[in-house]
Amino acid sequence: MKTVTISSYHQTFTLHPSGALYWHETDMLLIADVHLGKVSHFRKHGSAVPASVISHNFEKLDEVLAYFQPKVLCFMGDLFHSYLNTEWLLFTQWIEQVSSKIILIAGNHDIISPLQYKRVHVDVTDEWQIGSVLLTHIPEKREHAFNIAGHIHPGVRLQGLGRQWLSVPCFFNSPDQMILPAFGAFTGKYILTPTIHDNVYAITEREVIQVNRT
Amino acid sequence: MNKKEVQQIALDWFDRQGWKPFPFQKQAWTTFLQGKNGLLNAPTGSGKTYALWVAIVLEYIKKHPEYRSKHQPGLKAVWITPLKALSVEIKQAAERFVNGIDVPLTVGIRTGDTDQKERAAQKRKMPDLLITTPESLHLLLASKGYDKTFKDVTAIVVDEWHELLGSKRGVQIELALSRLKTIAPKLRIWGISATIGNLEQAREVLLGPDTRAFHHSVLIKANINKRIKVKSIIPKKMETFPWRGHLGLHLLEEVIPIIKASKTTLLFTNTRSQCEIWFQKILEKHPELAGEIAMHHGSINKETRVWVEHAIRNEQLKAVVCTSSLDLGVDFAPVETIIQIGGPKGVARFLQRAGRSGHQPGKESVIYFLPTHAIELIEASALQKAVKDKIVEDRVPYLNSYDVLVQYLTTLAVSNGFFPEDIFPEIKQTFCFQSITEEQYQWVLNFITIGAQSLQSYDEYKKVEIDADGKFKINSRGVAMRHRLQIGTIVSDAILTVKYMKGGFLGSIEEWFVSKLKPGDVFTFAGRNLELFKVKNMQVLVRKSNKKTAKVPSWMGGRMSLSSEMSELLREEMYLANTSLGVSREIKALSHIFHKQKQESIVPDPSQFLIETFKTREGYHAIFYPFEGRFVHEALGSLLAYRISLLSPITFSIAFNDYGFELLSDQEIDMQQVLDNELFTTDYLSSDLRKSLNATEMARRKFRDIAVISGLVFTGYPNKLLKSKHLQSSSQLLFDVFKEYEPNNLLFQQAFIETFEHQLEEGRLQLAMERIAKQDILWKICEKPTPFSFPIITDRLREKLSSEKLADRIKKMTIQLEKS
16 A cells, blocks of 8 residues: 655644545544445435445455554544435444544534434544644635545546546645545545645555646 | 228228328238238338328228227227327328228327326326327336236337337337237237338337247338439538538538528538537528528427428428438428438438428439538548448347346336236347346346345345235335336436526527536527526526627537448448549549548558558557448457557557547557557457457446436436436446446446447448458558548547556646636
8 A cells, every 4th residue: 555644734644545544643544425325225215236335335444444553533424325224233333343432523414313323432523623623524714724524525637648538536635624535435526626736646546646737 | 891891991081082092001901901010111201101090990990890889998009109299290190081081089199298187088098099109108018007008909000110129219119019919919010110221120120039920920111212312512622621520611602502492401410519500600691591591409499399390391491400300200391402411421311311302203302412521522422322222221229138128127017016927938029138048037137126136134125026926016106106207218418498587498408518607608509699697496597698609509419320331332432532433523522632641641442451650749649440430440449459458558548430540649559569469350359349348438338328227327306307417427436336346237237238239230340350351451650640530630539448557647647727
């Protein structure tokens, strides 16, 4: 795995190819937009999305947790895509074998009651400010704060010689903000156009790559 | 009454109209009364409706001698038409006959336009003849007790069968007929088709190969010969005529005298945007034609279209700029002249359009061909020959369309429910599913019941349930309703309606075009310049604009390919350019282009296969010229790109047209290595082609339709349509997850098979490659783009194929920053 480490606001962050972000000073792993339950939601409505996508999400979570072994795991919203369905059972079983403390910054898709999360010892909050770093689901600009968020599922479109182009998911980093790519397997992406002040880090299966600008 | 006596009733009626029945009409009556099925080959406007409707009525009279006083209730015949716009004309013709001979039979229409009240009335009491579309027929199969509705039907007529045959709507018809054959024992099946290359096969597909229905059937040909005159419009100054382009406006002034000289002229364009632009430009340059010229295409509102059709018939119009929307349907007697703008890509379509003119007996049809760029003149020359030699292409029927089967079985589960063992022999009789195995059938059954091939723990998949007695049934009202909304096989972009702010409906437009506009932008639609005010609730609100410059919506819509027959003619014409014998006017006009081509490269002869390479600031271009038509080039281009990409990691952007294809890369291709490795070999052809598809995006695009037809993607409730962007991305997303997690899924596999196997008539690629193998390969290293290469390298619709690692590609590429 080739990761990239950057610093902002005197804090150090490592960008992982899975889309997860590790914050060194707090020993915390940040993961956005897993959208658990989405596959089951589709299947329940008669659309036969391959059910094996479900287990893949959990395997990917296990891998990245094993890589960083963080004290805290913070989901940046849209952890669960829909109402309670059978994937919730799988999630609660998975949580039992996680040793990190788990926090959820609630997103627009997170409609499951905080009481359910409490039962499995997950703390739910709308936002979380730690020093000068502000964690939210929807990206937000606030004075004197570095905002880390999800929600957008950022991607960018790249161009090359020979009329080539590509669109890839990415970490989207502005001076006061870091938007994480979607972690879940059955999620799309939204194409953003950076300005001169933004840095873009594309993710591929095994590598995080800072994108060249024209 | 015997056959002779009943036929006399029809003869008398024809006599009273002052008509004389054609031999093909009498032949249809006789064979129908004998209980036969069949295919009637007759062109539009030949009296085909009376050939079959009269027979149906005579059969009723024969069976019910007291037909005048005692009416036998219930549906007797179904007439299927591909276009709902045609249903009214058919109804009028049918009613004219029954009223004329005083038989109390009723005629009804049921299409997507039929309102709820009318449908409910039909449910209580069906008309004797029902005119409907393939989609509405399937909706009837989705209602409870459909078997009772259809049990006494004696005839199904599938009109314009050639239009349906090569599409998935044809598969829908095959499946519906397979069911109706069982529930309506007295059923006769008849198709009506224009001339196509594979008429015999068309009959086989309609009736089912090797079925009793097929063995008990006839093929009747109307044999109405019509003289057709083809004239090419050749630019006066070839030197300034463009090398590329698709609009053809350079020749606008040549068209005006033709319009002025004839009573009514139809100008056929290939796309709706081209139609809009031509209409606009003619009026701009010749305002004196205002009021005498109109436009007709599928996105314009129905009232306007109907008005235009009436105005043509009443001789109120000098010219109509139109698209394929006027290909089918009723006659327009006053039409004297046809102008085809740009290559029609197929002989059958060209002939059909030519046939829209000169309907009076003895008159010849006149069609002008207007090229949009220089090389298209070769096509014009080839068309001349095709018409002369009566070469017509095939319509290729689909095979193993699992998406349509999934939809059909779900339809049966919505209404009465079904037992799989009853249905299997029925679908096995259809042409489409003649080779389906029990395993494949079981796969489809599993798919609709458990959404997988084995039961999964914690799964809540819900669609078709299996009752205790083994009946497959949908019990959830929600599932049933969603399914009914989605019956059909035509998948289109989300459509928005265009309205004036003050009210007044203008037509409909694809969402993706509107998504590129900002409020205040001006665009041309329905012949007017409109300013976008806002988009709200699937409505585009606009006001009139006086601005001169405007964007024109370029409606999507597939690009057509030359048929193999046309490609062959095209090659022959091309080769003639090297000789001085038998050269047509069109080829002569191209001499300066051939001259330029020869300066930089060559014009190949039949023994040569030309490859050109050159470098521009875009990168390294390699152009190959098989002259086999776009579809073959798509396949061959991907295949070759794939094989080259195995030699070393490389990324290609691939462009195609009917003459050849281009592989463009940021690296130079080692052409000598390509030739030394015999990369044109037919060995491992199908497996390499399959792998090349994996590396390109073509199958991904096919999958979009399959996902919608099979119900994997739900397109939304009426008036609350999901944005097509959402549909698009979710079918794309689905494609990715199937690719990674369920590559054996039959629907996923179907996307690959359909990409080439359907659009390439069987073996066409193989034949092309065998031909190339016999040719000498001539590789020309050029200084700059040649005239032949120009239309290809400037094409912006491209495929891509790469064997480089994603990470390596990203490192070579850049991102464009937002201008701030």
